[in-house]
Each structure stands twice: as structure tokens, then as C-alpha cells.
Amino acid sequence: MPSVTVRNVPDEVHRAIRVRAAQHGRSIEAEMREILESAVKPQGRVKLGSLLAEVGRKAKLTDEELGTFESVRDKTPARAASFE
Known part of the structure; x- marks a missing residue:
């Protein structure tokens, strides 16, 4: 499976993702995968x-x-x- 590196993420965005991941009981990496997947899949x-x-x-x-x-x-x- 391909990997993606995102550079220069603002601190407040990283912090918000970390909080969101904790709320969903996921790692930051898993939360980012979920965010990306939901962004590209049409509802x-x-x-x-x-x-x-x-x-x-x-x-x-x-x-x-x-x-x-x-x-x-x-x-x-x-x-x-x-x-x-």
C-alpha cells in the first residue's frame, strides 16, 4: 500500500487531528486515513x-x-x- 508524507502541517491542525483521533479511539495515522477517505469518497x-x-x-x-x-x-x- 502506498505511503504519503505531509510536510509543514501547522501545529494547530496537528493538534486538532490528535484530539479528533483520541475522540474516535484511533491513532493519528488512522484518523488521517479516515479523513482522507471520507474527503474523496462521494457521499x-x-x-x-x-x-x-x-x-x-x-x-x-x-x-x-x-x-x-x-x-x-x-x-x-x-x-x-x-x-x-
Whole structure:
């Protein structure tokens, strides 16, 4: 997993992150990961799997039919496209 170094963080920002991390019971590093993740993930987005499951429910598929989709689903994490 890649690492990121952030230089020249103002003292008051570092202190605020340290306090926020303590409030959430996390390390500063874990808190910063959470902040970054929540900043780049759109709120309320609909995931494809959730959308397809909703379509299946509306089509009144049986649990067995819905299970077929789950068993063949590719659970490999997506990779970023490389243009080099």
C-alpha cells in the first residue's frame, strides 16, 4: 500500500487531528486515513452491486436466484488504469 508524507502541517491542525483521533479511539495515522477517505469518497453514491440488488428485488427474484449473482461476483479490488 502506498505511503504519503505531509510536510509543514501547522501545529494547530496537528493538534486538532490528535484530539479528533483520541475522540474516535484511533491513532493519528488512522484518523488521517479516515479523513482522507471520507474527503474523496462521494457521499450517498449508489454502488453498482446495491443498484443491481434493488433491481432484483423489484423483479421479485427468489433468494436462490439472487444467490447465483453473489456466487459469481468478481470480488477482486478495482485497479487504477495505467496510461503509460
